[in-house]
Amino acid sequence: MLQVNYIRENKNLVIQRLSVKNFTDLPLLDDILSLDDQRKTLQLQAETLQADANTAAKQVGDLMKAGKRSEAETIKASTTSAKETIKNLLDKITAIEQTLQQKLVLLPNLPHTSVPKGTTPDDNEIVLSHGNQPTLPQNALPHWDLATKYNLIDFELGVKITGAGFPVYKGKGAKLQRALINFFLTEAETAGYQELMLPLLVNEASGFGTGQLPDKEGQMYFCTQDSLYLIPTAEVPITNLYRDVIVKENELPIKNCGYTPCFRREAGSYGAHVRGLNRLHQFDKVEIVQITQPEKSYQLLEEMSLHVQHLLQKLGLQYRVLRLCGGDMSFASALTYDMEVWSAAQKRWLEVSSVSNFETFQSNRLKLRYKANEGKNPTSAHPQRQRPSPSTHRSRHFRKQPNPQRHKHPPMPTPLHRLHNHFINTH
RNA sequence: GGAGAGAUGUCAGAGUGGUCGAAUGAGCCAGCUUGGAAAGCUGGUGUACUGGCAACGGUACCGAGGGUUCGAAUCCCUCUUUCUCCGCCA
Known part of the structure; x- marks a missing residue:
């Protein structure tokens, strides 16, 4: 299974590689990207609402504790409607993800550059x-x-x-x-x-x-x-x-x-x-x-x-x-x-x-990944030692640093060959 | 097949419906310390998706999936699986 983000960032390359496998269903690629966009938009909406609901739920708890019962009830009432909206959004997202997945698995793997074009x-x-x-x-x-x-x-x-x-x-x-x-x-x-x-x-x-x-x-x-x-x-x-x-x-x-x-x-x-x-x-x-x-x-x-x-x-x-x-x-x-x-x-x-x-x-399909050995070789200044090759992996792996005050790259799981x-x- | 007890982070193991992404301990990583090490001390230590140039945020995940609730690791249902006992059998 190809990764959506890879397709997005390397669309022309993907098209060119797929043609070697005689795969020419280009609308499918656009479908996939568009579905992923829809998913992101809806997900953002749902998560924003959920964040609000979570905050509200905490407030209810605090107010109840403080004995302000009526205020708590007011907030309760307001969250109930949001809940319905969130559920609808989530259902939509699930449906889109399923469709996306169904389309994604229709894409064959990209052939290596050494693979000759041919049909028989x-x-x-x-x-x-x-x-x-x-x-x-x-x-x-x-x-x-x-x-x-x-x-x-x-x-x-x-x-x-x-x-x-x-x-x-x-x-x-x-x-x-x-x-x-x-x-x-x-x-x-x-x-x-x-x-x-x-x-x-x-x-x-x-x-x-x-x-x-x-x-x-x-x-x-x-x-x-x-x-x-x-x-x-x-x-x-x-x-x-x-x-x-x-x-x-x-x-x-x-x-x-x-x-x-x-x-x-x-x-x-x-x-x-x-x-x-x-x-x-x-x-x-x-x-x-x-x-x-x-x-x-x-x-x-x-x-x-x-x-x-x-x-x-x-x-x-x-x-x-x-x-x-x-x-x-x-x-x-x-x-x-x-x-x-x-x-x-x-x-x-x-x-x-x-x-x-x-x-x-x-x-990708199996969700099989590996994690770099952190700190085994701290003197190495070149973290690419055991890094994915840029041709198959997105540079964003390098950007994501949950622990930025440290100057080492955190171990990021990576799909395996x-x-x-x-x-x-x-x- | 029947009955009972479990399933929580790398591991062990807490967890009255709100302050729980989750105590504590171990492990691991880094720093301090040392001639070097051990010990000790300090800090760090999950994954996925997502917003942002970044800084830094958001959401989800406590076997899986549903449900109740303003709010679920915690309550309810279903499934999977592990252990113990009983039955059956190559």
Whole structure:
């Protein structure tokens, strides 16, 4: 979610950046700004009235104490009408805020300046290629045939007990799956990530927190009796751990990883590209997530990309890295690298991993912020040491000083950058 | 599933419907002190929105949401959650 004030102060930049994502609904931006203006005006009115009412209420108390009952009654009577006005104003404000919020979440994240303009996967930029394409013998089989031939995966059994898209892994197939999960987790641990085992069902608030709700409600499995959603990715529980949290700067970067099965309804998917393991309703994924300061996030994104590449190399896979174009990247991402492996049998590139920087987009929505370490390094004359970069943060953070007689900047919570990556390890 | 007791700031923990954004203590930060430290002393120490060039203000927040009242951390209702006991069960 973008911040209204950022939009207001950088309107042209926002328009220009959004165009890279082929977003052109400019009236929406004006709507948002105008709604925010209305909100401010009404809020000021309401708060002024409330301030008066508070003063009056105090006077009543004082007068009652002093025994001046009739004067107190007079003031009482006068406040009653103001109360009604305030309530109306507050109701209006709430309605406007809801509308504003609904419109705000329609705006995608601003793409990074390095993101190429484009509309289809063909416009993605190949950053690098590694290794040579394997050549297979004439009689080579695609994985769905191999899986059957060697009794690794039984798709029909999955259909029997659940439905299509729920494969049963057997024997060495199950063992391979377990080994890959273990391999990814171990590597992540070596790279400094804390391993988490997470709930596979989440509540509605979490769904909103990471943006699956309300838009992608139809893509998630839902348990009606308890109003819980099956997670479509570990990103949901891992990220929501930090909903409404203010972390201390010395805790950064936060590095978490976790394996979970993922559940996706994949409504609308069909055809050859869903064959075998290519598109499942339940699949396994190891996710790594970092939360860090804005000025460090892009460096860490590169590190995460290298981490993934290292894994692919260890597995002896030939791969390429793509920088996704504006049209192909996700709504919330500012920059996404996709890692693709060539499937010789299917004769196409398959996405096996993806690394994204969300900048403050999700942090804003989650209300995830951090607080600078005050006084840890008092000799530092440059408070930008751990400050947000000006490009993503408003200078007003610096202006607000509740304690001006001291010459240090007070710690201000700041939205955090969140990065994540996932491995679809079933290919 | 039933019964009871809780939920207050970073933590612990007070809080007769008005003087409560909230005592006190601890922690943390800064200053004084010291050769340096500890101790001691002094001061500071939440978040969001908002007015103002600023100085400095306003509003809201005591698990969440409603209600009563001129006025709610305090009274009422609903929900969430924690603990204790009982029941049931893999």
